[in-house]
Amino acid sequence: MKVIRVHQTGGPEVLRLDEVEVPSPKAGEVLVRVEAAGVNFIDVYFRTGLYPSRELPFPLGQEAAGVVEALGPGVTGLQVGARVAYTGVRGAYAERAVVPAAQLVPVPEDLPSPEAAAAMLQGMTAHYLATTTFPLRPGHTCLVHAAAGGVGGLLCQIAKLRGARVIGTVSTEEKAALARESGADEIIFYTRQDFVAEAKRLTGGEGVDVIYDSVGKTTFLPGLDALKLRGTMVTFGQSSGPVGAVEPALLNQKGSLFLTRPSLHHHIHLPEELRQRSGEVLGWIAAGKLKLRIHRRFPLAEAAEAHRALEGRGTSGKLVLLP
Numbered sequence: 001m002k003v004i005r006v007h008q009t010g011g012p013e014v015l016r017l018d019e020v021e022v023p024s025p026k027a028g029e030v031l032v033r034v035e036a037a038g039v040n041f042i043d044v045y046f047r048t049g050l051y052p053s054r055e056l057p058f059p060l061g062q063e064a065a066g067v068v069e070a071l072g073p074g075v076t077g078l079q080v081g082a083r084v085a086y087t088g089v090r091g092a093y094a095e096r097a098v099v100p101a102a103q104l105v106p107v108p109e110d111l112p113s114p115e116a117a118a119a120m121l122q123g124m125t126a127h128y129l130a131t132t133t134f135p136l137r138p139g140h141t142c143l144v145h146a147a148a149g150g151v152g153g154l155l156c157q158i159a160k161l162r163g164a165r166v167i168g169t170v171s172t173e174e175k176a177a178l179a180r181e182s183g184a185d186e187i188i189f190y191t192r193q194d195f196v197a198e199a200k201r202l203t204g205g206e207g208v209d210v211i212y213d214s215v216g217k218t219t220f221l222p223g224l225d226a227l228k229l230r231g232t233m234v235t236f237g238q239s240s241g242p243v244g245a246v247e248p249a250l251l252n253q254k255g256s257l258f259l260t261r262p263s264l265h266h267h268i269h270l271p272e273e274l275r276q277r278s279g280e281v282l283g284w285i286a287a288g289k290l291k292l293r294i295h296r297r298f299p300l301a302e303a304a305e306a307h308r309a310l311e312g313r314g315t316s317g318k319l320v321l322l323p
Ligand code: NDP
Pocket: 040, 041, 042, 121, 122, 125, 146, 147, 148, 149, 150, 151, 152, 169, 170, 171, 172, 175, 214, 215, 218, 236, 237, 238, 239, 240, 241, 262, 263, 264, 265, 310, 311, 312, 313, 314, 315, 316, 317
């Protein structure tokens, strides 16, 4: 079978299409025929070595949807031929993947695999950010950075479903239109406007209740000045580079702020939490309440092109690989 692997960390050119044996599922595992794999920034971080990997070569990709092809010993509750999706297991950029049964969730019948794959990592991230990390409700104003992005577009929609006011930041007019489509009430062009001054102006000088910051290096520190007193900074990504060290005293100086750096992994580690979050997200998508935007589909062999597109800031929505 074909799989994209990294033999040495580096730029997109290090992604290699290798031919390997089809793996056999061990106890508690399932062999999935991958129909679509999602491309995410975390894959870029493993490819570049920002997130270290223990072994070389290693397979890339953290989310996919497909069909159960074989069950390992002791797996119950799943059948060969069932359509499933997952996230958080390495090796999704491949024709087949071995996945622990506990990490598979059922895909609604009328949801195609590219959409199901696209929904898992970014969809459940937007879900936990808006419902668990800082549970939005009517009366709240949130600032969503990169509001036309993969997580950003879904987060705007879930924030609106929960009744919050949404201020979105974007870099271009085209992305502004997409963020508005996702429900952003206000748009700030953070590449040419002072987003702190604008956020203050849009909130009558008070500041926003919460910032969901996926951009990191360029937005984190100024963002602390765009929060209201006792506001919450959720730094969950680093599209522009990692956030540096922060002195706790800074949070006092900026107004008794709350700061958190959450990860999806810790919000789906219990099987019932994974089932609940994925069920809600996939159900909303199947019912048309949450709209996924697949920016582009690439053949598996063109994974490097997909990485270039994601890092090049040219995407607005999800990239998927089709084996
Ligand atoms: P996006 O679709 O948001 O793509 C990144 C966007 O960030 C760009 O389109 C761009 O939007 C903006 N951006 C701002 N500065 C830069 C820059 N210097 N280089 C590139 N892009 C920039 O990606 P995702 O939604 O997939 O992921 C966003 C971040 O969230 C990633 O860092 C990812 O790792 C993280 N993440 C974290 C999770 C968690 O649980 N903690 C889970 C999922 C994702 P614009 O042009 O409008 O500025």
